[in-house]
Amino acid sequence: MKVLVAVKRVIDYNVKIRVKADHSDVDLTNVKMAMNPFCEIAVEEAVRLKEKGIASEIVAVTVGPKAAQEQLRTALALGADRAIHVATDERVESLAVAKLLKRVADEEQPQLVILGKQAIDTDNNQTGQMLAALTGWGQGTFASKVDVKDGTVDVTREIDGGLQTVALKLPAVVTTDLRLNEPRYAKLPDIMKAKKKPLDTKTPEELGVDIASKVSLLQAEAPAERKGGIKVGSVDELLDKLKNEAKVIS
Amino acid sequence: MSILILADHHDGHLASATAHVVTAAQQIGGDIDILIAGQDVQGVAEQAAKLDGVARVRVADNPVYAHQLAEPLADLLVVLADDYSHVLASSSTTGKNVLPRLAALKDVAAISDILDVVSADTFKRPIYAGNAIATVQSADPLKVITVRGTAFDAAGETGSATIEAVDAVIDNALSSFVDERLEQSERPELSAARVVISGGRGMGNGENFKLLDGIADKLGAAIGASRAAVDAGFVPNDMQVGQTGKIVAPELYIAVGISGAIQHLAGMKDSKVIVAINKDEEAPIFQVADYGLVGDLFQVLPELEGKF
Ligand SMILES: Cc1cc2nc3c(=O)[nH]c(=O)nc-3n(C[C@H](O)[C@H](O)[C@H](O)COP(=O)(O)OP(=O)(O)OC[C@H]3O[C@@H](n4cnc5c(N)ncnc54)[C@H](O)[C@@H]3O)c2cc1C
Ligand SMILES: Nc1ncnc2c1ncn2[C@@H]1O[C@H](COP(=O)(O)O)[C@@H](O)[C@H]1O
Secondary structure, three states: EEEEEEOOOEOOOOOOOOEOOOOOOEEEOOEEEOOOOHOOOOOOOHHHHHHHOOOOOEEEEEOOOOHHHHOOOHHHHHHOOOOEOOOOOOOOHHHHHHHHHHHHHHHHHOEEEEOOOOOOOOOOHHHHHHHHHHHOOOOEEEEEEOOOOOOOEEEEEEEEOEEEEEEOOHHHEEEEOOOOOOOOOHHHHHHHHOOOOOEEEOOOOOOOOOOOOOEEEEEEEEOOOOOOOEEEEEEEHHHHHHHHHHHOOO | OEEEEEEEEOOOEEHHHHHHHHHHHHOOOEEEEEEEEEOOOHHEEEEHHHHOOOEEEEEEEEEHHOOHHHHHHHHHHHHHHHOOOOEEOOOOOHHHHHHHHHHHOOOOOOEEHHHHEEEEOEEEEEOOOOOOOEEEEEEEOEEEEEEOHHHOOOOOOOOOOOOEEOOOOOOOOOEEEEEEEOOOOOOHHHHHEEEEEEOOHOOOOHHHHHHHHHHHHOOOOEEEHHHHHHHOOOOOOEEOOOOOOOOOOOOOEEEEEOOHHHHHHHOOOOOOOOEEEEOOOOHHHHHOOEEEEEEEEEEEEHHHHHHH
16 A cells, blocks of 8 residues: 655754844744655654554655655655655645645545654644544544555554543554654665655646645743752752742641 | 534543643633544443533444544544634544545644644644744644643533534444554543653563652652563553654653653653752763752662652
């Protein structure tokens, strides 16, 4: 079966972002970018399905600027067979990404689409659910285990109270949580080979999707900073402070 | 304006998160209805009817909703949503699972995890692990929103809303429930506890988390963990606090053997008082801690338990 994987270019997870002086947005100039960590887990899961002989072909897709092709090349180096770049320099919200992915899914007819549960820039946690809605497929979000069967997939989900397993009819959408797998690193020869793998570019217009969002960003501000506290020298001092200064214990 | 809230509940109990969502709804303004979807949920409906400011509790009692699967819940909300300007849910795993699906079915955006209501169409929400707060305005006819419970007080419980059955019948051929492994705990819920004590990789193994038990017992605390502690298998996933886990804002948060990565801070830095216990005096957690104690947790914790 064919597996579609959606990968997003985001800031590196180690980077602490700052807002622009005019509060119009966050400042991304000269910030290190990388594949969204949850998307790395999505690619890894697809590659493991291929290694198990379950997936026959892996197609990686991204929506974003030209530079996002770097993340597609990473996906190709990790084991994706082909890549599709939906090129735009606009800010694309989750709903529009889902619509674009829906069009790609219409063309590619995958049995499984794997996305990250959340992009660590917008922290939306929406796109997979929206894609499932638009395709009319079932959704296995926050997956910590994916077990493909004949015509169905069992997905174990990380939920607030523990774990839940659901069975979905294929085709289906899965979004990855942290415990699904531990992504591998790309090896140098694979990075070289990835340069020759096919990468198609399309535009939102070619896919017939209007990417304009009805939600506008009015401003971005820095969160309230916590005042630096003090170091205490002993357990006794700590307890004294908690009782008599902070008054949070009695 | 009229607002529909999808309630969270389990085992016949309304989750405390829903009372916080009601407060967000009150700030938006307008009539507030609560939807209880599930199986044998009459008792939950009665609890929801007490929440202040709620006009109607709508009850969809049917086995198809028993496990809160996204597909039938979103379809049900699509049927009901036409009567409302806003649909809200808490940022629980159910809210996050269902509401974006509803939004796409209605061809509107979803707004995740709001912290503040500026007006009926403008909200604040954290982005980049809470390192920036975005103010966003929606021009969509229907606003579909998840609410960060810790950012809003709980509504009171002196109300008496009417309870009505919803008769829409939804079937679900896309997904089915297989099983659930829920963690049993006598302790308060992480997101609702007055005190949270969390352990990180520094705890060394799962057995050592018992060192937190005695303290948690004395303080009536919930126990949390860092991602590293969960990934290492020390404790289950539902204990993860952070950007991609649970968000907590207790009166007192005690971080033990946790370095203070931005992803962890994103989940706890709105706590009123933060205590950090770490043997590395350079650990970033000390930058947000009100009281830092540099020391070996294996010495500090037993002493702390004895003296609390
Ligand atoms: C996409 C993504 C999402 C993430 N989401 C989350 C999230 O939601 N929540 C989260 O927590 N993390 C999250 N992380 C992980 C985060 O980046 C850190 O790796 C993690 O928080 C580190 O956990 P830790 O502090 O327990 O471990 P470490 O960073 O290894 O720190 C262990 C600390 O214990 C101290 N220590 C060791 N032994 C002792 C001792 N005997 N006594 C006292 N102190 C001791 C050490 O000095 C050290 O500071 C995420 C990462 C990514 C990439
Ligand atoms: N621009 C994009 N291009 C490709 N995939 C995306 C994009 N935005 C979001 N996704 C996918 O959707 C997941 C969740 O993102 P979000 O819903 O925005 O938090 C990501 O981990 C990706 O798998």
